[in-house]
Each structure stands twice: as structure tokens, then as C-alpha cells.
Amino acid sequence: MKQLFSSLLLAAAVAFFSGCNKNNEAPSSGASTAGNSKPGKKLTIALLPKSKGNAYFISCQKGAQKAASELGDELIFDGPTDTDPAKQNEIVENWITLGVDAIAAACENKEGISTALRKAQSKGIKVITYDADSLPDARTFFVNQATPQGIGYALMDQAAQLCASNANFAIITASLTAANQQEWQKYIEEDRAKNYPNMKMVAVKPCDDLKDKAQSETTALLSTYPNLKLIMAICSPGVPGAAEAVKQAGKAGQVKVIGLGLPNENKMYVHEGVTQAVILWNTMDLGYLTVYAADAVARGNLKPGDTSFKAGSLGTFEIKGDNILLGKPFVFTKENIDQFDF
Amino acid sequence: MNTHKPAWKNVLLAHETILLVVLIAEWIFFDAIGRNFGTYDNTCDILRHSCEIGLLALAMTPVILTGGIDLSVGSLLGLCAILFGKFWRDAHMPIPEAAACTLAVGALAGGVNASLITLLNLPPLIVTLGTFSLFRGLAEAITHGVDTFTDFPSSFLFLGQERWLGIPAQAPVFIGALIFFWWLVHFSTFGRSYRAIGFAPEGTRYAGIPVGRRVAMTYVLAGIVSAIAAIIYTARLGQAKADAGNGYELYAITAVVLGGTSIFGGIGSVYGTLLGVAAIAVLQSGIVHALQPSEMAGMLTGALLILALTASVLPKMISRLRQRKSALRLAKQNT
Amino acid sequence: MRKYFRELSVTGALTLLLLALAIFAPSFYSPQPLLSLAANASVSLVVACGMALVIIAREIDISVGSMFAVCSVCAGLLAAMHWPLAAVIAATILIGAIFGGFNGGLVAGLGLPSIVVTLATMVTWREGLQWLRQGQFVNLPDGVQWFGLSQKSGQWTLVIGALVILVLMALMMKHLSAGRYIYAVGSDAEVARLAGIPPKLTVFLVFVGIGALVGLAAIMNMVQSPQVDPQSGTGMELKVIAAVVVGGVAISGGRGNLWGVFVGLLLLVCVGPALIHLHIEAYWEKAIQGVIILLAVVAEGLRR
Numbered sequence: 013m014k015q016l017f018s019s020l021l022l023a024a025a026v027a028f029f030s031g032c033n034k035n036n037e038a039p040s041s042g043a044s045t046a047g048n049s050k051p052g053k054k055l056t057i058a059l060l061p062k063s064k065g066n067a068y069f070i071s072c073q074k075g076a077q078k079a080a081s082e083l084g085d086e087l088i089f090d091g092p093t094d095t096d097p098a099k100q101n102e103i104v105e106n107w108i109t110l111g112v113d114a115i116a117a118a119c120e121n122k123e124g125i126s127t128a129l130r131k132a133q134s135k136g137i138k139v140i141t142y143d144a145d146s147l148p149d150a151r152t153f154f155v156n157q158a159t160p161q162g163i164g165y166a167l168m169d170q171a172a173q174l175c176a177s178n179a180n181f182a183i184i185t186a187s188l189t190a191a192n193q194q195e196w197q198k199y200i201e202e203d204r205a206k207n208y209p210n211m212k213m214v215a216v217k218p219c220d221d222l223k224d225k226a227q228s229e230t231t232a233l234l235s236t237y238p239n240l241k242l243i244m245a246i247c248s249p250g251v252p253g254a255a256e257a258v259k260q261a262g263k264a265g266q267v268k269v270i271g272l273g274l275p276n277e278n279k280m281y282v283h284e285g286v287t288q289a290v291i292l293w294n295t296m297d298l299g300y301l302t303v304y305a306a307d308a309v310a311r312g313n314l315k316p317g318d319t320s321f322k323a324g325s326l327g328t329f330e331i332k333g334d335n336i337l338l339g340k341p342f343v344f345t346k347e348n349i350d351q352f353d354f
Numbered sequence: 355m356n357t358h359k360p361a362w363k364n365v366l367l368a369h370e371t372i373l374l375v376v377l378i379a380e381w382i383f384f385d386a387i388g389r390n391f392g393t394y395d396n397t398c399d400i401l402r403h404s405c406e407i408g409l410l411a412l413a414m415t416p417v418i419l420t421g422g423i424d425l426s427v428g429s430l431l432g433l434c435a436i437l438f439g440k441f442w443r444d445a446h447m448p449i450p451e452a453a454a455c456t457l458a459v460g461a462l463a464g465g466v467n468a469s470l471i472t473l474l475n476l477p478p479l480i481v482t483l484g485t486f487s488l489f490r491g492l493a494e495a496i497t498h499g500v501d502t503f504t505d506f507p508s509s510f511l512f513l514g515q516e517r518w519l520g521i522p523a524q525a526p527v528f529i530g531a532l533i534f535f536w537w538l539v540h541f542s543t544f545g546r547s548y549r550a551i552g553f554a555p556e557g558t559r560y561a562g563i564p565v566g567r568r569v570a571m572t573y574v575l576a577g578i579v580s581a582i583a584a585i586i587y588t589a590r591l592g593q594a595k596a597d598a599g600n601g602y603e604l605y606a607i608t609a610v611v612l613g614g615t616s617i618f619g620g621i622g623s624v625y626g627t628l629l630g631v632a633a634i635a636v637l638q639s640g641i642v643h644a645l646q647p648s649e650m651a652g653m654l655t656g657a658l659l660i661l662a663l664t665a666s667v668l669p670k671m672i673s674r675l676r677q678r679k680s681a682l683r684l685a686k687q688n689t
Numbered sequence: 690m691r692k693y694f695r696e697l698s699v700t701g702a703l704t705l706l707l708l709a710l711a712i713f714a715p716s717f718y719s720p721q722p723l724l725s726l727a728a729n730a731s732v733s734l735v736v737a738c739g740m741a742l743v744i745i746a747r748e749i750d751i752s753v754g755s756m757f758a759v760c761s762v763c764a765g766l767l768a769a770m771h772w773p774l775a776a777v778i779a780a781t782i783l784i785g786a787i788f789g790g791f792n793g794g795l796v797a798g799l800g801l802p803s804i805v806v807t808l809a810t811m812v813t814w815r816e817g818l819q820w821l822r823q824g825q826f827v828n829l830p831d832g833v834q835w836f837g838l839s840q841k842s843g844q845w846t847l848v849i850g851a852l853v854i855l856v857l858m859a860l861m862m863k864h865l866s867a868g869r870y871i872y873a874v875g876s877d878a879e880v881a882r883l884a885g886i887p888p889k890l891t892v893f894l895v896f897v898g899i900g901a902l903v904g905l906a907a908i909m910n911m912v913q914s915p916q917v918d919p920q921s922g923t924g925m926e927l928k929v930i931a932a933v934v935v936g937g938v939a940i941s942g943g944r945g946n947l948w949g950v951f952v953g954l955l956l957l958v959c960v961g962p963a964l965i966h967l968h969i970e971a972y973w974e975k976a977i978q979g980v981i982i983l984l985a986v987v988a989e990g991l992r993r
Binding site: 091093098108121126127131 | 393505587590593596652
Binding site for chain 1: 714716717719721722725726729816819822823824825826828840910914915916918919920921923961962965966968971972
């Protein structure tokens with residue numbers, strides 16, 4: 013009896029509150045008018061990282077924040093704090109009901125997030141992706157730091173430059189299911205098979221984006237494969253982890269370390285000669301460009317079919333199809349790594 | 355000492371009522387400070403997002419009532435999700451058949467837990483800790499970590515993403531499960547024995563109740579419900595991966611305990627679990643709508659859990675303090 | 690013999706694994722990588738010793754991973770502020786003890802169930818740290834890594850240090866009254882109370898103890914690399930509880946010893962590298978760990 017009473021009260025409360033707010037939709041920055049340009053109005057742009065606890069995306073956010081203040085827009089930055097793959101979808105869906113104007117997403121699960129992004133598009137919210145793409149029909153543009161082919165080839169070419177033509181190498185990746193890394197691996201393999209057929213990739217090990225795990229996996233790899241000549245870490249916490257393992261095994265210089273990582277996390281290893289090259293792109297510029305692109309798409313200034321795009325102080329960028337290209341991957345070495353602070 | 359409290363006081367001070375008040379307060383608060391929080395669209399979204407965890411929490415309630423626990427439900431969700439994908443894509447089964455096979459797998463997995471716990475009399479915490487690793491590990495091994503299942507027919511995806519007669523399509527499933535578990539725990543003979551088993555398993559056995567079978571059934575049910583949740587999850591996301599449901603078991607346990615069910619067993623209600631799920635789901639949605647970082651939701655959930663636990667023991671402590679005070683007074687008077 | 694069936698059986702399992710490695714993957718036994726593995730494992734061993742005491746006392750603590758992350762970041766920040774290393778160590782152990790005391794206060798003082806309390810604190814500390822640090826590494830100044838010693842001396846210091854703690858704690862559990870109290874409270878708290886043992890104080894101190902050990906472990910982990918990752922400690926609670934249970938400590942309390950925990954931890958720590966050396970794919974690791982836990986608990990059930 014007590015439970016029946018209380019549950020009726022609960023049902024009544026929910027009905028009352030949701031009913032009386034049904035007409036309270038989209039008070040300020042409305043999102044339901046599809047494709048209208050809103051010049052001069054403050055837009056709300058939502059930036060979604062793959063996960064929040066990742067310094068890579070924090071540096072993107074810095075650039076994004078700068079762009080948002082230049083444009084006079086509001087920036088929301090939020091993302092999953094745990095490893096639940098459904099979290100990105102839930103956050104996007106919350107943004108849909110919140111009523112943002114544009115969403116820029118770095119996609120952990122290509123197909124899964126596309127479900128939510130398509131829904132956003134159907135409600136008139138403009139969607140672009142950055143860093144890691146979704147399915148093409150779920151977004152208008154993909155702000156690509158470099159093509160996956162460019163990244164994969166840059167890694168493989170660096171590796172080949174540093175090693176003999178018949179060397180063995182191993183890859184440390186984020187998690188086995190990460191879509192971005194899987195694509196880069198595809199192009200690494202393509203480049204290897206085409207141009208360096210005598211080089212052999214002996215193992216791929218995940219480090220779950222944990223530096224300590226990358227370190228212990230690399231230690232085991234070094235003793236399992238004594239002919240290993242190079243470690244390629246394709247996730248940013250993996251590069252310092254692998255470097256530390258190589259250093260502790262006393263093989264610095266004998267076993268080369270390269271990877272995709274942030275300059276600040278790798279400066280000491282690069283200077284000590286443990287890590288030979290760190291490949292990345294300017295992540296702050298990536299965030300900056302992403303927000304400018306999101307703003308332009310939401311205002312109707314950037315449309316499918318455009319071939320170039322000017323983003324504030326960064327200049328003009330080439331658009332290839334529906335990919336806005338930041339540029340080529342950048343190689344940080346001993347000579348230039350100190351010039352960067354992110 | 356007069357220990358008879360008026361009936362309305364019992365209702366008002368009950369754990370569930372306080373939680374209901376907290377829930378309503380959350381709603382009002384986020385409606386006020388959040389953007390577009392209290393809309394019908396958002397309410398539907400809250401329902402959709404909390405469906406799987408709600409199902410797991412419902413299934414976890416009888417398990418915890420009997421004094422047990424099941425840490426493997428999240429991993430089982432992942433395993434069932436990829437098996438569902440495999441049945442449909444690689445074994446070319448039609449969706450309903452694949453779903454039925456997945457439910458069978460869920461029941462089987464629940465049966466593994468059940469037999470280890472009841473036949474061998476092993477502690478549920480460790481058995482389900484082992485199956486937590488094992489099920490997730492099997493999911494990763496079957497997919498080699500990389501395989502995902504996508505491109506499901508839109509008639510299937512309707513279940514997770516669209517609305518049916520105005521309410522989210524998965525809501526009828528959840529409501530069905532809610533009615534079933536409500537009946538099971540509060541009205542069936544099984545349900546009454548669960549509390550007894552939680553309070554005193556030996557005594558219940560002497561009273562002639564087949565404790566082993568009753569407890570086993572709770573774990574098998576949990577397995578089946580995990581499979582149902584896996585199917586809905588796949589429909590909602592449109593993708594099945596080995597890491598599906600990561601961390602869901604802890605959410606489910608949090609919701610159940612928040613709702614007033616004692617982790618030691620014997621006390622609790624399905625109604626409380628429902629409120630617990632609602633409180634957490636509203637909090638998570640509200641935080642995003644209030645433009646606060648998601649970490650806030652986690653921290654507040656943890657704080658809420660501790661407050662709820664403390665509130666449940668506070669009356670006992672206060673009455674104990676009062677008893678001690680009056681005993682001291684009596685002792686002083688008599689000297 | 691019968692009394693130590695569990696500890697002997699897990700030792701047997703470890704011996705089998707080591708034999709298999711010796712035959713099929715002798716590369717596992719290279720000295721430097723083994724030393725690195727041991728130094729790494731010493732961090733978990735210290736926490737496992739604390740967890741053994743908690744479980745013997747019939748409680749559980751699933752917040753150790755988050756406490757570890759918070760202590761690691763605090764230690765890193767203090768070291769980066771150029772505090773003397775001894776002060777950093779003392780401060781971090783104190784911070785760990787305070788977090789442990791918070792758990793202990795709620796469990797012992799208010800009588801709340803430890804699994805739920807530590808579930809709540811696990812989520813709260815982890816999310817709070819995430820919010821404050823946003824994933825940023827802490828770069829340590831020179832002289833902190835390996836306590837300022839050479840790599841080999843540093844690693845041996847860590848390994849020997851962990852073993853010393855193991856031995857001291859094992860002796861305490863066997864010979865000091867504190868140890869007896871913990872076993873007594875874990876077997877039957879009411880009987881212990883009637884026998885004059887303070888159950889609440891014992892439980893509180895056990896939680897403070899594991900907190901302090903987590904702080905120490907955080908230091909031991911910090912000195913193994915020049916950077917602190919705020920995500921470190923992820924999954925530690927699972928690893929440590931599994932090691933304790935596999936090592937023969939009963940989850941129902943009152944039974945078990947630290948030697949079994951030592952062997953159990955070694956077994957679980959070796960599984961990951963063993964897979965790599967035996968050329969088994971990484972995605973089998975979780976399944977194998979799950980099977981080991983289940984075998985251990987079935988063995989426990991059969992013993993009874």
C-alpha cells in the first residue's frame with residue numbers, strides 16, 4: 013500500500029514536470045531551424061573528445077577555447093570519463109535535448125556514434141568530426157589532422173629510415189578495438205608490404221592508453237623478441253611508456269622508439285636519444301580549426317562542395333571531398349621539439 | 355518505553371520515501387538550472403539511457419536480497435552482445451532466432467554462476483569476480499578484440515532508437531521486467547523466501563525451503579536479463595563490441611543499494627531499486643544539461659551513496675544514544 | 690599438510706607455469722627484464738599485503754586503485770615542488786593513511802558495509818582526480834627516479850623493500866597480538882569483542898593500514914619512471930583481490946596467510962608476460978585470469 017502510494021506520487025510528479033515543460037524547448041540558442049544561417053548570433057558548439065582523461069584532447073580543447081572566444085561562441089567540452097563505449101552516444105543525445113547548434117566529435121566507435129550523430133543531424137544540429145571519423149553520412153565534414161594514409165605511411169617511413177631493410181619491429185596500440193588505430197595499422201601494413209617487404213612486424217600489443225602498461229608490455233616484448241629493432245607506439249601514453257622500457261632494458265639506441273605522442277611527454281626521451289622521432293600534428297591548431305569549421309557550418313558559411321576554408325589566424329586550409337585537412341603529420345625530433353609546448 | 359510509531363511516520367521516514375524526495379528535488383533543481391532539461395524529449399532520453407542498467411539493477415535485487423552479489427552482469431552483457439552479433443551475422447540467423455539463442459547463452463552463463471555458488475557453496479563475490487574476468491575475456495577472445503558487429507536491420511534498431519506510440523521502444527521491455535520482478539520479489543512465494551534466505555539461510559533451510567534452488571534461480575534470472583539488456587544495448591548503439599557494458603555491474607549495485615536494499619541481504623524492495631536507478635539517471639542527464647563536467651556526476655553519485663547509507667543507519671544510532679542516555683539517568687537516580 | 694592445501698596448490702600452479710616457460714620460452718628468464726618485472730610486481734605486492742589483512746578481517750576495499758592514483762599524483766606534485774624525497778615519502782604515506790582512515794571511519798564507526806563504502810569512495814576519488822588533473826602527466830625532477838640511485842640499485846631496493854614488508858607483516862600476523870586480533874575479528878566479531886578485543890578499532894586500523902601501504906606503493910611506482918600518469922592504478926583492485934583470493938585467503942574472513950598471497954600475486958603477475966613469451970595473443974589474458982580465480986575458489990570449496 014505504501015509502495016503503491018509512493019509510486020503513484022512518483023509517476024504523477026514526472027508527468028507533471030515533463031508536461032509543463034513541453035513547450036519550454038530551445039529558449040536561447042535554438043537548434044531546430046535546419047540549415048538557416050545565423051550571422052552574428054552566439055552559437056553553442058559542443059566538442060566531444062574520445063575520453064576526457066587524455067592530455068591529447070586537453071590540448072585540442074585549448075585551441076578550441078581560443079577559437080570560441082575569438083568567434084564569440086560558447087564552447088561545451090565534455091566526454092566519457094570511463095571505458096563505457098555507450099557513453100559518447102549518451103552525451104551526444106543529452107546535447108541534442110539541450111539544444112546545441114553544432115557538435116564536433118572524435119569518434120571512439122565509428123558505427124555506434126553515427127547512430128547518435130545522425131539523430132543530431134535530423135534535429136537540425138550541424139555535425140562535424142575531428143581526429144577520428146564517424147560514418148560519412150553522419151557528419152558534414154571531417155577535420156582530419158592528416159589522412160590515415162598519411163599517418164600510417166609517415167610512421168612506416170620513419171621506421172624504415174631508422175632501421176635496416178630487414179629489421180623486425182613491434183607496435184604498441186591503444187586498445188585492440190580502437191577504430192583510429194586499426195586504420196593506421198592498415199596503412200602501416202600497406203606501406204610496409206609495398207615499399208619495405210623485408211621488414212617484419214612481429215607483434216601488436218594493446219596498452220589500454222596506460223603508460224605503465226605500455227612499459228610492461230614493451231619490457232616483455234624486448235625479451236621475447238631479441239631481434240627487435242624498433243617499437244612503434246601509436247597511442248600517446250604509449251610512447252613515453254615504451255621509451256622508459258627500452259631505457260630500463262639498457263637498449264636505448266639499439267632499439268629505436270618512435271610513435272604518435274605529445275612533445276611535452278616525450279622531450280626528455282628525445283633529448284636522451286631513447287626516442288628518435290615523435291610524429292604528431294599541432295593539436296591546439298586541430299582544436300582551433302575544428303571550432304572554426306563547426307561555427308562556419310552552423311552559420312552556413314561552409315557548405316559541402318567548398319574546396320577551401322579560412323580559419324581565423326591559421327589561414328586557409330584545403331578541403332578534399334569532405335575532409336578538411338590540417339596538413340601533413342609533423343615529425344618532432346631532437347632539433348625542433350623544444351619549440352613546442354603541449 | 356512506547357515504541358509504537360504512527361503509520362504515516364513510517365511511510366515518511368522510510369528510506370524509499372526520502373529517496374523519492376531526493377529524486378524530485380534533483381528534478382526540480384536541474385530543471386531550474388539546466389537547459390531544456392525538463393522536456394518530454396529529455397525524459398524519453400533518460401529512460402532510454404537507463405534501460406540497460408535498470409534491467410541489470412532489477413535482476414540484481416533478488417540476488418542481493420538473498421545475501422549474494424553478482425559482479426559478472428556487465429561482462430555477461432558484453433559477451434551476449436557479441437554472441438548476438440555473431441549469431442546474426444556469421445550464423446545467418448534471423449534476428450528473433452539470434453535473440454533467443456542469446457537468451458539461452460545468458461541463462462547458461464547465469465547457470466555457471468548459480469552452480470558454483472549453490473552446489474559447491476562458494477562465496478558469490480569471488481565466483482562472480484572470476485566470471486567477471488572470464489566472460490569479458492571470452493568476449494575479447496571470440497572477437498580477437500577487434501571484431502565488431504554492425505549494419506543491423508533498421509527494424510531491429512527501432513527497438514533501441516525509435517519511439518513506439520510516443521514512448522521509447524525499449525520502455526515496454528523495461529516495464530515488463532519491472533512488473534515481473536515486482537511480482538517475483540513482493541508477491542510470489544519465492545520472493546518472500548528471498549528475504550528469509552538473506553536474513554538467515556540456515557534457519558530458512560530448516561523451515562523446509564529449498565534454499566539452493568531459490569538462490570540458483572536468482573543468478574540464472576540475472577543471466578537472462580543480462581542477455582536482454584545486451585540486445586537492447588546493441589539496438590541502441592547500432593553496434594556490438596567486446597567492451598559493451600563495461601562498468602555496468604557497479605552502476606547496478608549502486609542503484610540497488612541506493613534504493614535501500616541492504617548489501618547483506620534480507621532488506622530491500624524493487625521499488626527502491628527503481629528509485630535508485632532513476633536518481634542516478636536523472637543526475638547524469640542533469641549534469642550534462644547544466645553544462646557541468648561529467649566527472650561531477652560520478653563524484654555526486656559516490657557522495658549520494660554514502661549519504662544514503664549513513665542516513666539508513668542514523669535512526670539506529672540515535673535511538674541507541676537515547677537508550678544509553680536514559681540508562682545512565684536511571685543509574686544515577688538509583689545511586 | 691592439509692592445513693596449507695591452498696597455499697601448496699597455488700605454489701604448485703606457479704611452479705607448473707614457470708616450468709612451462711623454462712621449456713617453451715626460456716627468453717622469459719633473462720635477468721634484466723625479470724628484475725624490471727619484479728620491481729613492477731613489488732608495487733602490487735605491497736598493496737596485496739594490506740588487502741590480505743582487510744579480507745582476513747572480513748571486509749573488502751575496492752577503492753585501492755583510485756587511492757593509488759591520488760597518492761601517485763600527490764607524490765609527483767610534491768616532488769615537482771622540490772620537496773626532499775624523505776618528506777615526499779612521509780607525506781604520501783600519510784595521505785594514503787588519511788584516505789584509508791576515511792573508509793575505516795565509515796565502516797567501523799558507522800557500521801556501513803565496506804563493499805559499498807569503498808565502491809563510493811572509489812568512484813568519487815577517481816572522478817575527482819580526473820576532474821582536477823584532466824589526464825596530464827606530472828613530470829618529475831631529476832634525482833627522484835630510482836631514489837636517485839642507479840637503475841639496478843633502485844630496482845633491487847624496491848624488490849627487497851617489498852619482500853621486507855611482506856616478511857614483517859607475515860611475522861606480525863603470526864606472532865603479535867595485532868595479528869591475532871585481525872584473525873579473531875574476521876572469524877567472529879562478536880566473540881572477539883566478548884574476549885576483550887576491540888573489533889571497531891581493529892577494523893579501523895586495518896583500513897588505515899591499507900591506506901598507508903597504498904601510499905607507499907604509490908611512491909614505489911613513482912620512482913620507476915620520470916613521469917606520473919594519473920591513470921596509473923587502473924584495475925589494481927581487481928588484480929590485488931584476485932591475488933589475495935588465489936593465494937588462499939578466504940573471503941569469509943579469519944583464514945589465510947601472506948605467503949599464499951605472495952605466491953598468488955606472482956602467479957597472476959606472470960600471466961601477462963608469459964602470454965607474450967609463449968606467443969599467445971593478448972586477448973586471452975582476461976579469460977585466463979578468470980579461470981585461475983575460479984579454479985582457486987573451487988579448490989577452496991573442495992577443501993571445505
